[in-house]
Amino acid sequence: MTLLPSPETATSGHPSTARHYLMCRPEFFAVSYSINPWMDPARGADAATAVRQWEALRQAYESLGHTVSLIDPIEGLPDMVFAANGALVVEGRVYGARFAHRERAAEGPAYLRWFADRGYETLEASFTNEGEGDYLTLDDMILAGTGFRTDVAAHMEAQEFLGRPVVTLRLVDPRFYHLDTALFPLDGRNVAYYPEAFSAGSRRVLERLFPDAVLASAADAEVLGLNAVSDGRNVVVNVEATGLSLELKRRGYEVVPVDLSELRKSGGGPKCCTLEIR
Numbered sequence: 001m002t003l004l005p006s007p008e009t010a011t012s013g014h015p016s017t018a019r020h021y022l023m024c025r026p027e028f029f030a031v032s033y034s035i036n037p038w039m040d041p042a043r044g045a046d047a048a049t050a051v052r053q054w055e056a057l058r059q060a061y062e063s064l065g066h067t068v069s070l071i072d073p074i075e076g077l078p079d080m081v082f083a084a085n086g087a088l089v090v091e092g093r094v095y096g097a098r099f100a101h102r103e104r105a106a107e108g109p110a111y112l113r114w115f116a117d118r119g120y121e122t123l124e125a126s127f128t129n130e131g132e133g134d135y136l137t138l139d140d141m142i143l144a145g146t147g148f149r150t151d152v153a154a155h156m157e158a159q160e161f162l163g164r165p166v167v168t169l170r171l172v173d174p175r176f177y178h179l180d181t182a183l184f185p186l187d188g189r190n191v192a193y194y195p196e197a198f199s200a201g202s203r204r205v206l207e208r209l210f211p212d213a214v215l216a217s218a219a220d221a222e223v224l225g226l227n228a229v230s231d232g233r234n235v236v237v238n239v240e241a242t243g244l245s246l247e248l249k250r251r252g253y254e255v256v257p258v259d260l261s262e263l264r265k266s267g268g269g270p271k272c273c274t275l276e277i278r
């Protein structure tokens with residue numbers, strides 16, 4: 001039996017960088033409509049439990065040294081807790097969200113106003129897109145999902161506004177309806193993903209771009225383990241994603257487990273609750 005490389009050598013290669021996140025406390029959280037296969041209005045969800053779990057996530061970020069800003073929740077917008085969908089922010093430029101479903105339509109302008117009020121340069125989108133739910137930013141490119149929510153025309157619009165190459169990836173499994181349910185950046189150059197969530201061509205693109213990617217199993221994907229947030233070293237991930245967590249540790253990352261089971265009833269995890277301001 002061969003020994004694995006010592007974790008110390010791997011660890012030293014993963015520096016973290018301080019992040020700034022925007023979050024929205026789930027005071028009005030509910031599952032009162034269904035726009036993805038996770039959501040069952042008959043089963044519902046409990047806002048108080050969601051708030052408790054969300055507070056632990058926020059604390060995890062703060063104890064890692066990150067800054068968390070808050071946007072006020074709006075009554076009647078139960079999914080507003082999923083801040084990732086609110087916009088895409090790259091180098092201080094804010095590309096606004098334009099939601100696919102009318103139930104969430106009012107969230108786009110609310111998030112865009114938060115940024116405009118603080119002096120950011122904003123762009124109201126002409127095409128349907130759900131912010132960081134479908135756009136994940138790396139150093140030299142933005143990975144962009146399509147197939148369920150975000151229109152390919154919005155990929156082009158984001159590239160033009162942000163000046164960073166956008167790579168389109170097609171999602172094919174309705175359980176993984178946003179790119180951030182199937183893939184997360186480990187740092188500015190490498191990613192972890194669940195291959196089966198992507199079309200054959202997109203899988204080949206991912207293999208070419210990221211030969212060293214962490215590949216997740218169906219079991220990890222089904223607990224929304226890919227909906228994780230990494231600062232380059234610390235990976236905040238759903239506690240149930242045990243296989244993925246082991247592999248991350250083996251590669252020298254620090255795993256920070258969180259329990260967001262109540263938010264998963266709406267199809268969301270740690271990343272969905274987190275919009276990065278970069």
Ligand code: ARG
Pocket residue numbers: 035036039079082084085104132133134178180181266267268269271272273
């Ligand atoms: N219920 C929400 C929806 O279907 C969940 C959004 C999760 N957000 C995310 N970034 N994946 O729109």
